[in-house]
């Protein structure tokens with residue numbers, strides 16, 4: 001059986017003062033080394049689940065475990081967890097804290113108390129990897145949104161997490177920036193990092209993910225390979241999610257049939273776009 005990195009078991013979470021719970025007994029296992037996508041309507045609980053994954057919130061009921069060990073919520077344990085589970089928020093403004101790009105990338109490493117030489121080495125490497133060297137001295141509030149998103153990803157990746165959670169990473173990015181981001185994610189995944197991406201872009205999800213979770217009203221409704229999930233048209237229609245346009249064209253136009261020929265098309269598209 002595939003090893004799980006992070007496990008949510010029967011998780012319930014209600015925001016303070018809210019009438020309805022955001023998570024309603026969700027059980028979900030994040031498999032190691034996969035490119036996972038989390039999809040679902042606005043407000044179904046994706047961001048909340050991410051916030052529980054790195055201990056930002058604590059469930060009122062249920063257990064979140066890292067490699068089968070229940071999370072501990074004391075400061076030291078949470079620091080350790082956040083080195084392993086990196087969360088990149090949808091809005092980079094929520095993440096950027098320092099005045100310059102270089103300082104921002106070093107912020108987390110300083111918090112973790114790493115030796116200065118190692119901090120400098122990791123920051124220089126991140127500046128190169130994320131093509132931020134020319135922006136190193138720039139104030140973060142002078143950057144474009146796409147540049148801010150790149151910095152927020154660098155902030156997290158510099159800590160070398162084993163699991164990377166990305167909330168709507170391509171939201172507001174233009175096409176070239178989205179493609180650059182996907183190229184970066186490929187490198188990150190190839191280096192052994194498990195990725196979970198919450199996204200409303202079903203075409204991107206269809207091409208990129210090798211495992212998909214479908215949520216609704218704080219629960220997991222479906223999970224599986226892109227083929228497994230998108231062949232469940234009726235369930236997806238009831239959830240008002242629809243299908244990826246690429247998938248619909250391939251099937252409706254008779255260009256591919258569900259099964260191996262469809263998977264071949266998917267792999268081809270993946271090679272072109274991601």
Ligand SMILES: Nc1ncnc2c1ncn2[C@@H]1O[C@H](COP(=O)(O)OP(=O)(O)OP(=O)(O)O)[C@@H](O)[C@H]1O
Nearest residue numbers: 015016018022040041042043044045046047048049
């Ligand atoms: N800080 C908060 N206080 C109270 N309720 C909240 C808060 N944040 C989210 N919620 C509610 O919790 C539910 C789940 O929200 P969440 O942001 O997790 O959904 P989501 O799937 O990420 O949505 P989206 O696709 O729009 O980003 C929603 O009903 C939302 O209104």
